[in-house]
Amino acid sequence: MRVLFTVFPATAHVHPIVPLAWALQNAGHEVRVAIHPDTVHLVTEAGLPAVPLGSREVLADAVKWNDNFEMLDSLSDALSLDTGDAPQWERQWQGLTGMLGMFTPMVDDLVAFCRGWRPDLVVWDPFCVAAGVAARVTGAAHARFLWGQDNIGWLRGTSLERRGGGADPVDALMAPMLERYGLDYSEDLLLGQWTIDPMPEALRLPLPHRYEPLRRVPYNGSAVAPAWVHERPERPRVLLTLGIGGRGRQLFKAAGVSFPEVVDALAGLDVEVVATLHRAMLETVTRVPDNVRLTEYVPLAQILPSCSAIIHHGGGGTFAAATAAAVPQLIVPMPCWSEATTARFMAGRGAGLVVTTEEFDTELLRKQITRLLDEPSFGEGAQALRAEINQAPGPAEFVSVLEALTAEHRR
Numbered sequence: 001m002r003v004l005f006t007v008f009p010a011t012a013h014v015h016p017i018v019p020l021a022w023a024l025q026n027a028g029h030e031v032r033v034a035i036h037p038d039t040v041h042l043v044t045e046a047g048l049p050a051v052p053l054g055s056r057e058v059l060a061d062a063v064k065w066n067d068n069f070e071m072l073d074s075l076s077d078a079l080s081l082d083t084g085d086a087p088q089w090e091r092q093w094q095g096l097t098g099m100l101g102m103f104t105p106m107v108d109d110l111v112a113f114c115r116g117w118r119p120d121l122v123v124w125d126p127f128c129v130a131a132g133v134a135a136r137v138t139g140a141a142h143a144r145f146l147w148g149q150d151n152i153g154w155l156r157g158t159s160l161e162r163r164g165g166g167a168d169p170v171d172a173l174m175a176p177m178l179e180r181y182g183l184d185y186s187e188d189l190l191l192g193q194w195t196i197d198p199m200p201e202a203l204r205l206p207l208p209h210r211y212e213p214l215r216r217v218p219y220n221g222s223a224v225a226p227a228w229v230h231e232r233p234e235r236p237r238v239l240l241t242l243g244i245g246g247r248g249r250q251l252f253k254a255a256g257v258s259f260p261e262v263v264d265a266l267a268g269l270d271v272e273v274v275a276t277l278h279r280a281m282l283e284t285v286t287r288v289p290d291n292v293r294l295t296e297y298v299p300l301a302q303i304l305p306s307c308s309a310i311i312h313h314g315g316g317g318t319f320a321a322a323t324a325a326a327v328p329q330l331i332v333p334m335p336c337w338s339e340a341t342t343a344r345f346m347a348g349r350g351a352g353l354v355v356t357t358e359e360f361d362t363e364l365l366r367k368q369i370t371r372l373l374d375e376p377s378f379g380e381g382a383q384a385l386r387a388e389i390n391q392a393p394g395p396a397e398f399v400s401v402l403e404a405l406t407a408e409h410r411r
Helices: 011-026 037-044 060-064 069-074 089-117 130-138 151-162 169-181 247-255 259-267 300-306 316-324 339-348 362-374 376-389 395-409
Strands: 002-006 030-035 050-052 121-124 141-145 194-197 211-213 237-241 272-276 292-295 309-312 329-331 352-354
Touching: 002 011, 002 089, 002 130, 011 030, 011 037, 011 141, 011 316, 011 395, 030 037, 030 089, 037 050, 089 130, 089 151, 089 169, 121 130, 130 141, 130 169, 141 395, 151 169, 194 395, 211 395, 237 259, 237 300, 259 272, 259 292, 259 362, 300 316, 309 316, 309 362, 316 329, 316 339, 316 376, 329 339, 329 362, 339 352, 352 362, 352 376
Parallel strands: 002 030, 002 121, 030 050, 121 141, 141 194, 194 211, 237 272, 237 309, 272 292, 309 329, 329 352
Antiparallel strands: none
16 A cells, blocks of 8 residues: 655654654655655655655744754743643643644645555554545545654643634644545544554554554654664663654753753762763863763663663653663653653653743752662662553554554545
């Protein structure tokens, strides 16, 4: 069969789909990945065929977030959702549906490509609702691919329950795409005919939609690993990383502690510190202690097997990589989507500790890292969490699930 992935133009959104796309190719299926013209390299570097769609002007600001460190202040916690306490759900839903509308200009290009290539299945990023419309027009089966908890599904359900008689923001989102093709709205155009969910089952929100569990196999990009990555460290190796999505890089500013102060605090422990951060942040360190390595980027899947602990912001990709390597985690959540929920889940499984930005300081950091390294329960918890995650089918096993669902839903 032919499978089209449609992806939001950001590194953190491309990486999660790569192992499944590889598995489909390895099983003999044809795969294409549709993405913004300025981010096709994220796809081709993973060995996948890219289809550039839309003009460079569409989503231009989103593309800049991949590399422009100066744009960090434009990121916020506006889309962060804690379903246990979400009093601002209506404001968040209005903002999120407005954001989803950024893909409206791409619908004609997507429809044109689907009419020409005739995919059997369209797998789309939750932000790329235009892909569901293109699938409906051309008769393809279609499913969302989550990269975090289903905030969109939860906010949509809450809106339907609580909105009353007010205007439905989904009408304004979908009408410009549906009217041009004479289509009526149905919920699958917003939420997929089914949803591929690579999050741990225990983190799945209790929603009345069809979710198909998939074990997230970490892919963090390709790079030539430095020789030291493969050498056994003489002291416990502690990795500090703030992800590739942007929001995590605001951690030190939010906590009121500078990166050089963190480096000095960790350097005082009997550990080897590896910090993989943006170049602009690394350049703030004027004195590098002997037991500290500062490096701009090393794929997590390459370095984590040699680590004894990891410090990060709670992003889905970093959490998945640390879990797959069974490395105890210290998460300082930087709310962007579901980081706080992920952190609580990890700590509840005994696989690490959580420190909020409000309480984060160098003394507590040293204390909690020492606990992770000295108390065997955290290593045991990390092993148990990996075993729990591994119960879900991996990408190769999941191909047959997609084959069956595609046969059921395509027209």
